[in-house]
Amino acid sequence: MDTGSARGTAHHITPHHRTVFFSKMNCLVGAVVLLLSITAEARVGNSSEPTSYCTETKECLLFDLICEGKEYEVRHYEAAKWVSTEAESIFKEFAIMRAFRKLFKYITGENEAGAKIDMTAPVLTKVKEEIPWMDTSVYVLSFLLPSAYQNHAPQPNDSSVYLMDMPDMNVYVKSYGGWMVSPISKMYSDQLKEALDKAQATYDTDYHYDVGYNSPMKLTNRHNEVWYVVKGKPVCPPAE
Ligand SMILES: *[C@@H]1O[C@H](CO)[C@@H](O)[C@H](O)[C@H]1NC(C)=O
Numbered sequence: 001m002d003t004g005s006a007r008g009t010a011h012h013i014t015p016h017h018r019t020v021f022f023s024k025m026n027c028l029v030g031a032v033v034l035l036l037s038i039t040a041e042a043r044v045g046n047s048s049e050p051t052s053y054c055t056e057t058k059e060c061l062l063f064d065l066i067c068e069g070k071e072y073e074v075r076h077y078e079a080a081k082w083v084s085t086e087a088e089s090i091f092k093e094f095a096i097m098r099a100f101r102k103l104f105k106y107i108t109g110e111n112e113a114g115a116k117i118d119m120t121a122p123v124l125t126k127v128k129e130e131i132p133w134m135d136t137s138v139y140v141l142s143f144l145l146p147s148a149y150q151n152h153a154p155q156p157n158d159s160s161v162y163l164m165d166m167p168d169m170n171v172y173v174k175s176y177g178g179w180m181v182s183p184i185s186k187m188y189s190d191q192l193k194e195a196l197d198k199a200q201a202t203y204d205t206d207y208h209y210d211v212g213y214n215s216p217m218k219l220t221n222r223h224n225e226v227w228y229v230v231k232g233k234p235v236c237p238p239a240e
């Protein structure tokens with residue numbers, strides 16, 4: 001039996017959490033083998049590789065584009081390890097600020113190894129749908145661990161910070177520029193939801209991710225996204 005297909009099959013039963021760098025050598029290997037190796041591994045890598053907008057960190061979360069249209073795109077992400085924490089507030093910005101500080105302390109040395117860990121992109125905020133007016137909600141913020149820490153990340157000192165394995169997933173994505181402030185991100189998540197409903201796409205309706213790629217220092221060409229996690233078979237946007 002050829003090892004390529006054995007790996008491909010194994011992936012669906014036991015996803016690997018290893019990270020590999022794709023060297024030039026991989027490019028020379030047959031397309032089928034390359035595809036299988038891509039779909040079997042967490043992909044955290046070189047910023048120059050995936051996109052023109054993931055530019056501020058050495059490494060970014062890589063993905064495979066399934067399809068795209070004017071309204072949204074569909075991507076596949078491999079399983080990856082993140083460090084997360086949550087914060088509760090009426091105001092999303094307050095919760096995010098508090099959670100961000102805790103995760104920042106983790107990557108700047110508040111971990112069992114005292115390790116300084118590089119910042120990566122994107123930063124995810126898990127946002128519950130249907131938050132009642134002026135009610136608090138719990139927001140979960142996550143930093144992606146760089147490839148060097150995907151296999152063994154040091155435990156956080158702060159017990160409210162935890163390591164999180166995100167399973168592989170397909171996501172519906174809408175991108176936008178500017179600043180990811182509440183009314184703006186809400187507008188784009190509503191737009192994406194509307195487009196998905198129109199396309200009869202099925203997705204997790206309990207939450208979405210606000211996805212940021214830029215530090216507050218960056219004033220131009222900012223890039224943000226909203227993600228809904230695909231349920232069932234991904235539905236591509238209608239052709240224009
Ligand atoms: C990232 O890509 C550039 C250009 O291909 C290369 O020079 C560099 O070594 C790569 N860095 C890593 C960490 O793979």
Ligand SMILES: *[C@@H]1O[C@H](CO)[C@@H](O)[C@H](O)[C@H]1NC(C)=O
Nearest residue numbers: 109110111112113114156157
């Ligand atoms: C984190 O915990 C480790 C051991 O558990 C300790 O050596 C280190 O000083 C702690 N770091 C900070 C910044 O509290």
